[in-house]
Amino acid sequence: MPSLLTKILKTLLILLIPVILVLGSARLLATDTYVVFEYGKASFPPDSYGFTSQQRFDLASSNIHYVRAHLPSDALSKQTLNGALVYNSREVLHMADVQAVFQSVLRVWHATFVLLLLMGLILWQKGERQALASAIQSGGLLTLGIILSIALLAAFAWQVWFDNFHLIFFEPGSWLFNYSDTLIRLFPLQFWIDATFTISAFSLAGGLLLAFIGSRWQRAPGKRRA
Numbered sequence: 001m002p003s004l005l006t007k008i009l010k011t012l013l014i015l016l017i018p019v020i021l022v023l024g025s026a027r028l029l030a031t032d033t034y035v036v037f038e039y040g041k042a043s044f045p046p047d048s049y050g051f052t053s054q055q056r057f058d059l060a061s062s063n064i065h066y067v068r069a070h071l072p073s074d075a076l077s078k079q080t081l082n083g084a085l086v087y088n089s090r091e092v093l094h095m096a097d098v099q100a101v102f103q104s105v106l107r108v109w110h111a112t113f114v115l116l117l118l119m120g121l122i123l124w125q126k127g128e129r130q131a132l133a134s135a136i137q138s139g140g141l142l143t144l145g146i147i148l149s150i151a152l153l154a155a156f157a158w159q160v161w162f163d164n165f166h167l168i169f170f171e172p173g174s175w176l177f178n179y180s181d182t183l184i185r186l187f188p189l190q191f192w193i194d195a196t197f198t199i200s201a202f203s204l205a206g207g208l209l210l211a212f213i214g215s216r217w218q219r220a221p222g223k224r225r226a
Contacts (some may be wrong), residue, residue: 006128009119010135016112017210018137018146018203023109025202029195030068030102038191047185059086060186068101091183095176101169117118130218137214143207151200158193 002010028034039057047056059081063065066075073096079086087095123132154161166175177184 002128002131006123006126006131009123010128010131013116013119013123013132013135014139014142016116017136017206018143020109020112020116021143021203021206021210022147022199023070023105023112025199025206026105028202029198030064032057032061034195034198035064038194041194043190044194045188045190047061049180049185051185055081056186059182061201063095063183063186066095067102070103071179086182088181090174091177094170094177094183097174099171111211133214133217135214136210137218140207140210140212140214143203144211147203147207149201151197151204154193154196161196162192 035057038059039053039197051059055109059079062079063076065071073092076095077085077092078090098121120132123129185218
């Protein structure tokens with residue numbers, strides 16, 4: 001019969017697997033590669049206020065670099081294009097909030113990754129291979145359930161999902177801008193719709209893979225502990 005420690009570690013592994021998959025997927029999207037992919041879609045709306053394709057990419061890239069590299073706020077507040085400031089004060093404040101959230105997400109992802117490795121190693125060293133395999137399978141299945149629920153909400157009630165997501169992390173209304181503001185021109189609604197479903201797709205793929213690995217591992221022949 002599994003010990004109390006084994007049960008606790010198994011439960012924690014199951015709960016943390018969706019965190020590592022979802023946050024890891026979100027982290028992959030905060031890259032120049034994803035921006036190039038998104039901007040290159042035929043369905044992606046062009047900027048109707050005058051940015052060239054190269055200007056748009058350069059500004060989006062510097063914006064993402066500001067968030068990922070934890071740069072000071074003047075990296076955006078002093079940025080100019082054709083002699084004019086690129087961002088207004090509300091946009092700069094919002095991006096400072098985005099940077100803080102993203103950096104917190106990175107810390108959580110790193111801490112979760114280390115915890116998963118440690119707990120998996122403990123179960124392995126204790127000889128609880130079946131418990132580890134079961135946790136991997138259950139964590140993958142839990143990820144599938146969570147992501148499918150979120151994806152369905154986003155598909156059928158996008159505004160509800162989008163508003164409530166922002167309310168978790170930001171002050172009410174702080175993420176709302178005019179269509180002529182730079183942030184909306186760089187990252188229009190279509191960008192966030194595509195990003196939501198791309199993160200969902202990556203997370204679903206990861207969940208399916210882990211569920212498959214855990215299931216096969218449990219069925220694999222091997223010695224059982226007495």
